Amino acid sequence: MSQFVIHAGDFTFNARFEEELAPRTCAAFRKAMPFDSQVIHVRWSGEAVWMPLGDLDFGVGYENHTSYPAPGQVILYPGGISETEILLAYGGVHFASKVGQLAGNHFITLTSGLENLPRLGKTVLWQGAQKIRFEMA
Template identity: 65%
Template sequence: MDTLIVTIGDLTFNARLEEKLAPKTSAVMRDLLPYTGKLVHVRWSGEGVWIPLGDTKFGVDYENHTSHPAPGHMILYPGGISETELLLAYGGVDFSSKMGQLAGNHFLTLTSNLDALPEVGRRCLWEGAQDIRIEAA
């Protein structure tokens, strides 16, 4: 069950869980499916959208972590220096917070409709929070 469907507003993307590279984080996401939330535009990191999760603890440490996710990569920051969050890169991202540089676990990769990613960023920036749903394919 590593194939997922990610729906953001009326845009749909196929995705895969990075189960070999981030097995614990992928297992957390599998347990949350179907996951729904709201995406908002990032504040410090560049061309990304995020789901703030406050003090939520998922019990995972760093695995397959990066500060520079590529467009279509979703990362989980497990908390610590800043609040827990999910971040989806739609362009260039230098993942950070007001506390400085962060790294998150790359656990999900969008595999289709990547040309629509800039529209996700535009909508979050200019139209406000966007609904997101992640579910098994």
């Protein structure tokens, strides 16, 4: 089953795994579910929230990677130049770190609640870290 739910702050989004485009990333993340973290606002990348995950290793390389996720797309940066992280775009994004442009695996797409993404982004920006949970529906 590729459908699941993301709870972020006061918002709930339905989502799907991009299993055909990023099968290894989807499989690795599914094993980690339910996945709990906190989102903070990005520093370099534009309009997105992210989960810094340090040296957490999902055991995947690049697949379906992009530096420009669209609003509602979730990418996993598997580590290397910068720390492992998950990023959720709510507006325009050019994925980067202090060392320059990065690319992450687009492996999740939100399927409902997109109208609430800008509100989530502004909440994180002005009120700080918010809890996030990825769980099967």
